[in-house]
Amino acid sequence: MAIEKVAIVGRGAVGLLHGTVIAEHLGCDAVEFVMDDERFARKGADAVMVNGSPCPIRTIPASAATPVDLVILTVKGPGLAGALDTMEPLVGPDTKIMSLLNGVMSEERVAERYGWQRTVISITQGMDAVFIGGELTFSHPGEIRFGAAPGTEPGVVEDIDGFLDRAGIVHAVEEDIRHRIWTKLMLNVGVNQTCMVYGGTYGSVCDEDGEQYRSLVAAMREARVVARAEGVAVTEDDLTQMVELLRTLDPEGMPSMAQDRINRKPTEVEEFSGTIIRLAERHGVLVPQNRWLYAQIRAIEAAW
Structure with missing residues (x-):
């Protein structure tokens, strides 16, 4: 069944970027942002800018939402539990669900609530979106990679693939999506955590003579070992x-x-080094860099 109406839960960098691309290709009537009522009362009317222009996509409270063809989750990991409640009025009998959260566990939590039959496994990568002070800037929109879970019903992947084509979103359907999401987790474990601890950028973390680069590669190599212990090559x-x-x-x-x-x-430290540490303990794998990054991030958060 062709996807015509999409709701995005999560009006941050990832949600704004993809919502903007959808609106540019299919019009603003094809997409909406949905917030829980309390957050909408505080932030729903706040103007946000995308590459210097006001975002034209409407935001509505969950209490005013009705079922859509596709729900795209773009919240951060700590916000997933609330997002699962927020999206409830959006999910009808034929609604499909795509989670663009980081980590390797969000789809399992979605499926526990709404079923694997409508859910695909997905990641987004390659974007350089920065969202600070209500202003989103990006030059690389990146791409979505997704594929069927063992319980995804036939036709769901094809319907989402067709929609992303029409919406102008660069994407690819993966035969082995588990390998792809672990590769993305490996990347995030290195770049997200290192840049957070050091206050770094994509430029500084790629400086091969720097400490940040050594942290990046060490954390990623530990994640690779854990992935292989989990059976992902x-x-x-x-x-x-x-x-x-x-x-x-x-x-x-x-x-x-x-x-x-x-x-x-x-x-999202629990989705990154938190996951690596927990799985490393299960498999008897040493992950000192991820343990160090985890401790540093928690100390920075505690200082706030």
Whole structure:
């Protein structure tokens, strides 16, 4: 069934970027942002800017929402539990769900609530979006990679694929999506956490003579070992490709956790090193760099 109406839960960098692209190609009637009622009362009317222009997409409270064809989740990890409640009025019998959250666990939590039959596994990568003080800037919109979970019903992936084509969003359907999400987790474990701890940028973390670069690679290698212990064949070539991807981004840009440090917002450390540490303990794997990054991030958060 063709997807015509989309709701995005999460009006941050990822949500604004993809919502803007959808609106440019399909019009503002094709997409809306949905907030829980309390947050809408505080922030729903706040103007946000996207690359210097006001965002034209409407935002509505959950109490005014009705079922849509596709729900896209773009909140941060700490906001997932609330988002699952917020999206309830959006989910009808034929609604499909795509989660663009970081980490490897969000789809499981979505499926526990709404079922695997309508849910795909997905990641977004390659964007250089920065959202600070109500202003989003980006030069690289990145891409979405997604694929079917074992329980995803036939046709769901094809319907979402067709919609993303019409919406002008660069994407690819993955045959082995589990390998892709672990490769993305490996990248995030390195770049997000390192830039958060050091206050770094894509440029500084890619400086091969610097301490940030050593942290980036060490944390990623630990994540690669844990992935393999989990049965996912993430390779050194995957690691190299992710580092090369970082080199294509705006050197003055920064990943989301570095923005969280500036905005003093809760980070996704549990989705990154928290996950790596928990799984490493299960498999008897040593992950000292991720343990150090976890401790540093929690200390920075505590200082707020």
